[in-house]
Amino acid sequence: MENCEFCKIRSKAVETLTQDEVQLLQENCAEVDLVADENIIKEGSLSSHIAYLKEGLAKIHKKGVKGTDQILKIVQPGSYIGIQTVLTSKVHQYSASAVENSKVCYIDITSFKQLLSTNAAFAKELVIYLCQDELSYFNRFVNVHQKQLDGRMADTLLFFADEINKSRIFTIPLKRYDLAALICSTRESVTRALKDLSDIGTIKVNGNSFEILNYELLKKISEKG
């Protein structure tokens, strides 16, 4: 399925386009299948395309001074990836990788910029998108610094349960060291945090399979920090 017009998951921005504009997008857009762990964009490489996640799940990650990657966010279908770089830098400022098998559309930057320059409604929707995205980082920034480990772990579990899987029984397609990079901790501490939450009966853990047993308590731990 390579047709933008009938794309099941068109962004609000793309919804604003005229038929001609969709045509332009279509012609400068390539759909790619990715398996888990494959790179979507790579920090430091030339940014010739924006990626749009159509299916699957991806992580946004960025190298820090220690040399290890920090996961900035887990993104779901309907997310633009690499968009922040396009208009301001020639080089991607962060990486993104599939964390499960995914479909991604690569949109040529030049065409994207053209749409942005000529269609105010399109640009407006992007502004909205970016604002929401940024606000989510504000929350994350503050939370990550004021909550301790178990609280951050609880946050992440609730995120995967409520936002991603919409179920109290779910799997997290991340290794322990990825979870660590996500909650700003270490592999060992992730193990311990999960054990803590397990011990008090909030969750059941089995490898990457999780079940929330006491949602209220988990929520309380997430909120209390």
Next chain:
Amino acid sequence: MENCEFCKIRSKAVETLTQDEVQLLQENCAEVDLVADENIIKEGSLSSHIAYLKEGLAKIHKKGVKGTDQILKIVQPGSYIGIQTVLTSKVHQYSASAVENSKVCYIDITSFKQLLSTNAAFAKELVIYLCQDELSYFNRFVNVHQKQLDGRMADTLLFFADEINKSRIFTIPLKRYDLAALICSTRESVTRALKDLSDIGTIKVNGNSFEILNYELLKKISEKG
């Protein structure tokens, strides 16, 4: 000086406006003088206006689970404040306060939205603005988590020296507890970090007056973390 047309510090976005549009802006815009510590916008309050910092210096801050504020960023003239909320929420998601005497223009949201909807060039400049802003937070997020205290303190000193004051002798118009909220630490630890940096001869501290004595070393501490 209440005239947008002759505003000394018009944003790139406003540069794109036609005379009529500037006129619209003008009519829905109010300039306000603020003294240090005054609120610009307040988290949780209705967002009827966007603020544009014309003169001075401001902090963007947000309440965390602990009940204390975290400083997200120090912003300079030319920054939009509260813009992320305008299109997505009725209520401000963060606060902003002047950290020194400042001038702010409050722009009515409705007019702002109107410009956004009708002028693609305006919207595009905002997209660029937001992208740059978000990227700066990515850096901050990763740095704050991978650097330890002295590194973060060094970052902040370099920021005030290089970005804000463009001099190795400068003052920081923040209390120690504000510095703590900025580098994600505590008042006491700020004192100690400054002492550390002082002891090894990188800086000279006297209240809020600072001098960088060994720029290279400070840079190294900032980079090494």
Next chain:
DNA sequence: GATTAAATGTGACTTTAATCACTTTTTTTT
């Protein structure tokens, strides 16, 4: 200028989570 209040500095102590070293389990490869 004295008094009060706010801000900052300092040492002792505690807590949290990182690090290290090693074991066990799971997954992948041959």
Next chain:
DNA sequence: AAAAAAAAGTGATTAAAGTCACATTTAATC
């Protein structure tokens, strides 16, 4: 299925920074 590699778990130890309690300095107010 065996061997190798990767991932995850575990206990002991360490380190970094937070907390607490109090002293000192600076600024504000009467």
